Amino acid sequence: MELFKRIVHPTDFSSASDAALELALTLTNEYDGELILLHVLDDPHLSEEEDRCTAAKKQAMARLEELQRRCDGVRCRFAVEVGPAAQTIVWYAWTENADLIVMGTHGATGLKHTYIGSVAEKVIRRARCPVLVIRPSSPNEPPPERPEFGYTYPEWFM
Numbered sequence: 001m002e003l004f005k006r007i008v009h010p011t012d013f014s015s016a017s018d019a020a021l022e023l024a025l026t027l028t029n030e031y032d033g034e035l036i037l038l039h040v041l042d043d044p045h046l047s048e049e050e051d052r053c054t055a056a057k058k059q060a061m062a063r064l065e066e067l068q069r070r071c072d073g074v075r076c077r078f079a080v081e082v083g084p085a086a087q088t089i090v091w092y093a094w095t096e097n098a099d100l101i102v103m104g105t106h107g108a109t110g111l112k113h114t115y116i117g118s119v120a121e122k123v124i125r126r127a128r129c130p131v132l133v134i135r136p137s138s139p140n141e142p143p144p145e146r147p148e149f150g151y152t153y154p155e156w157f158m
Contacts, residue, residue, distance in 0.1 A: 005033040008098040010040065010089045010123075013063055016104030019136040021067065024102035028074045033099070035071060037064050037078035038092055042085040053082060086122030094128055101131045 009024040011017040021037075028035040039060045046053040057080050064078035081088050093101050105120040120133045 004028070004031040004100045006036065006096060006098050007033055007100045007102055008036045008038055008089070008093045008096060010038045010085075010101065010103045010119075011064075011067065012039070012104075013067075014104065014106065016106050016134070016136050018104070020102050020104035020132075020134040021070070023132070023134055025071060025074055027100070027102065028071075028076075034075040034077070036096060036098070037067055037071075037076065038089065039064055039078075039080050040085045040088045040092075041080065041082045042088075043082075046082050057082075085119045086126065089119070089123050090126045090128075098129050100129055101127055103131065103133055105133050105135050 004027055007024055007028050009017075009021055011021065024035055027033070041053070041056050041060060043056070046056060060080045061078070064080065068076050068078055079092065081092055083091075089101065089103070101123060103120055103123065105118060120131070124131045124133065
């Protein structure tokens with residue numbers, strides 16, 4: 001079966017992206033596919049300032065080259081694009097005929113999530129291919145609690 005032959009991994013070079021990269025590498029290797037590392041420069045002022053844009057692209061490409069060294073034994077290339085992150089990721093995956101997007105999320109909640117929104121959530125809503133989102137776990141993170149409805153019956157009732 002020809003699943004996941006071309007995987008796009010958007011990265012912002014964070015620990016969340018690193019966790020997603022590990023899984024993207026595993027899947028690419030498992031399916032003998034190609035991995036595309038993508039960094040999006042999400043700064044509206046870059047399109048107005050050519051020198052600054054060129055410098056930012058060079059810096060991003062250097063960091064992507066470092067990540068590419070971790071792709072030992074996997075066909076891997078990288079790209080830098082400029083634009084709104086979520087829309088650019090969706091557009092890039094579509095233009096590359098990606099079979100899968102593997103990306104990290106920071107797990108923002110509350111007001112920060114409501115105000116800024118999640119790039120991963122926007123990609124999930126708009127992508128034309130499956131999206132696998134990885135949230136890095138913390139060793140100090142408590143286990144999930146068993147969900148309960150609003151009322152807990154007394155033990156004698158059970």
